[in-house]
Every structure is written in C-alpha cells, then in structure tokens.
Amino acid sequence: MVRWIIFILIYSLLSIYGFQAIKTVTKINWLHYLFIAVAIIIAGNFIYQFSIGSEGRVLNPAKSYAFGFLLAFMSLNLVIVPILLGEDIVRSALGLYDKLVTKESFYMPSRRKFISQVALGLAAIPFSSLLYGMYKGKYRFRVLDYTLHYEDLPEAFDGYRITQISDIHSGSFDNRKKIEYGINLINEQASDAIFFTGDMVNNKSSEMLPWADMFSQLKAKDGVYSVLGNHDYGDYIDWPSPDAKAQNLADLVDLQRTMGYDVLLNESRFIERDGQRIAIMGVENWGKGGFKKAGDLQKTKANVNPDDFKIVLSHDPSHWEAEILKDDYHYHLTLSGHTHGMQFGIEIPGWIKWSPVKWRYKQWAGIYEELGQYINVNRGFGYLGYPGRVGIWPEVTVITLKKGSNNA
Structure with a gap:
C-alpha cells in the first residue's frame, strides 16, 4: 500500500507540471479535462494491472501495455518538468528581486507561453516515439x-x-x-x-x-x-x-x-x-x-x-x-x-x-x-x-x- 501512495504522489507531481504546460499553451477547457482524464486512466490501469495476481515475474500483455502507456505518459512529463521547474526558479528569483528592490509584496511573474510550447514540443518526441513503438515499431521487421x-x-x-x-x-x-x-x-x-x-x-x-x-x-x-x-x-x-x-x-x-x-x-x-x-x-x-x-x-x-x-x-x-x-x-x-x-x-x-x-x-x-x-x-x-x-x-x-x- 505504501508503494502505491509514493507512486501516486510522484506521478501526481509530475503530471501537475504537464497540466501546467497544457494550460499555459491553450485555454481550451476540454483539452485540460482530457489531459486529466488520460492521466487518471493510465495511472488507474497501471495500479490495477500490477495489483492483481500474476503467474510469473515476466509481464503478460495486459501488464506490458499498462507499463507501456505509463512509460510514454511519464516521458512526456519528465521532459516538461525540468524546463518548467527551471522557469519557476527564474520566476521566483525575479519575484524576490522585485520585492527586495521595490519593497512591495512578493509577486511571481506569469508563465511564458513560449517556454511551455518549447517544453511540449520537446516532450512530444519521446512520447510519440514510444506510442509509435507500441503501435507499429514492434512489428517493423x-x-x-x-x-x-x-x-x-x-x-x-x-x-x-x-x-x-x-x-x-x-x-x-x-x-x-x-x-x-x-x-x-x-x-x-x-x-x-x-x-x-x-x-x-x-x-x-x-x-x-x-x-x-x-x-x-x-x-x-x-x-x-x-x-x-x-x-x-x-x-x-x-x-x-x-x-x-x-x-x-x-x-x-x-x-x-x-x-x-x-x-x-x-x-x-x-x-x-x-x-x-x-x-x-x-x-x-x-x-x-x-x-x-x-x-x-x-x-x-x-x-x-x-x-x-x-x-x-x-x-x-x-x-x-x-x-x-x-x-x-x-x-x-x-x-x-x-x-x-x-x-x-x-x-x-x-x-x-x-x-x-x-x-x-x-x-x-x-x-x-x-x-x-x-x-x-x-x-x-x-x-x-x-x-x-x-x-x-x-x-x-x-x-x-x-x-x-x-x-x-
């Protein structure tokens, strides 16, 4: 049970950054909801598949696909996180600088759309590659x-x-x-x-x-x-x-x-x-x-x-x-x-x-x-x-x- 709590916490933290990138790039609400739904479905299926019994240590097809989709989704977020985290550090530093210089209340600048676009563009490479690998790559003899x-x-x-x-x-x-x-x-x-x-x-x-x-x-x-x-x-x-x-x-x-x-x-x-x-x-x-x-x-x-x-x-x-x-x-x-x-x-x-x-x-x-x-x-x-x-x-x-x- 403890391992799943740790998994959910880490997964949620990474997914929040992915959601932030989507939200910054587009204001279309249904895309925001779609991202959340996909994140929940992938995590839920992974937890379900790896919670039920298994004949052996080698993954069966259902477990393999649960792992594959998780891997693809996590690759998306893992590319986004360091880019947006870096931006957060810069934003925090700018906000702190303004507070010290102007003596006003702390204010963090908004995310820049361009940074999120770059993050999503780079993240799309491993994400799409892993999905392609599951769809066609495995039989590309x-x-x-x-x-x-x-x-x-x-x-x-x-x-x-x-x-x-x-x-x-x-x-x-x-x-x-x-x-x-x-x-x-x-x-x-x-x-x-x-x-x-x-x-x-x-x-x-x-x-x-x-x-x-x-x-x-x-x-x-x-x-x-x-x-x-x-x-x-x-x-x-x-x-x-x-x-x-x-x-x-x-x-x-x-x-x-x-x-x-x-x-x-x-x-x-x-x-x-x-x-x-x-x-x-x-x-x-x-x-x-x-x-x-x-x-x-x-x-x-x-x-x-x-x-x-x-x-x-x-x-x-x-x-x-x-x-x-x-x-x-x-x-x-x-x-x-x-x-x-x-x-x-x-x-x-x-x-x-x-x-x-x-x-x-x-x-x-x-x-x-x-x-x-x-x-x-x-x-x-x-x-x-x-x-x-x-x-x-x-x-x-x-x-x-x-x-x-x-x-x-």
Missing part, C-alpha cells in the same frame, strides 16, 4: 545482410547462406497478420539453414501453442536448428512442483521438434556437402549476471574436431567473451540474441549505433570480431516488457559465408 570471409571455410560451403532469428517471446504477440508477414520474410531469404537462438516463450510452453502452426512453416534445405534461452526454462514463474517445471521444459522441447526444429541441448550436428562438413554446435543458455548457466561448451564439442568449421548457437552473448573466445578450439562464428538491443536506441548506419544496453553488454547488436572469431548478436524477433520498439527494430539476420580473404 527488417532484414540485415552480412558477408563473412574465412580462409579455412570448406570449398563446398563457399556462398552458404544462413538465416538467424532470436527471442521470439511468443507470449507477447497480439497480431497474427504481422507475425505471418515476419515468417514469410524469413522464408523469402531462401537460406540454406535457419538458426533460432533461444527465448521462444516468456514463461510457459503453452504460450507458443497459438503460434506453432505459423513458426512450423519455417523451412530451409539443411533444416531449422534451435537452442534454449533463459526464458525457455520457466525460471520466472512459481511452479506448483519441480516436476511441473521440468514437464514444461520437456513440452517446449517436444513442441519445437514437432514444429520441425532440431533442438540442440549441449550437442552438435554436421551439415555435409561434397564430402566436406561444417559443425553446428548448440549450447544451452549460459549467461553472466545471475542468468542460468546450463550451457556446457565442453560437452557440446565432444564429437567436433579442432579443424572443423564451427558455428556456435548460444543465446547469451556474454558467453562468447567469457568462455568461447578463451577455449582451445577456434569457433568461427557464434550466433546469439538475448539483449533485444533493449528495444530502444538510435541506429543510423555509418553514423551512430547506441542503446543503453551497451552499458551492460559489450556485444549487444550486430557483428563483432575478436581473435579472428565472429559473433552476431541478433536484436530479436519479438519483444518483452515494454510492448514495442523504438529505433531498434525486430531483426532477421542473413549471413553469407565466403571462402577467402575480405580483400580478395
């Missing part, structure tokens, strides 16, 4: 193409195309047509193999059931391979028993296999062409910072030769720097996801690539190279928590493997 060169790539695999998707988070989906578009986009790439790098669900295997028919349509000549992400283990929900939790994981693995996916649980497969082969190594989730460490790289590489060309599927990119790079084997390409690019950032190719998630993950989106080994961190197909994306769009990665030097 894009294909990112990369070409990677390797001197020791088997000749038979020169020009080999792979498609990577990650972080489906099916428990967040709410639009079948948009997901169907994304599925078709993946298949249109006509890659030789498709790799899914974990987090098929938010909490429970049952979340994937309404979408299994669509994702089972993913096809590639050499198959669809998948690994588990931290959310797939059911660690973010209170299960009635350990057996129920174990059954949930077993059901998810069985479902993926029914969908035609080859689920790799700390094991490897080989794709062969003309007597040559590449190793596909699927490691279970291994993450730093309190995330599950079920991955066993040594077990995964048990039947892989040191001179094999190796592609590792490992959900969390922190695994790459912590273990994969340091291993005595040379792993040519690691495919990861997990970060989502935080679903928020600014990316202008050739100019800027930024997201707050970079402060936690050194490798957070795109291709990185170290010691002659590459990792691609996919920005994710779905979304989680905030039900949208701003600047960091859902991604389908296509990587073409080429034999020889990049300078050739």
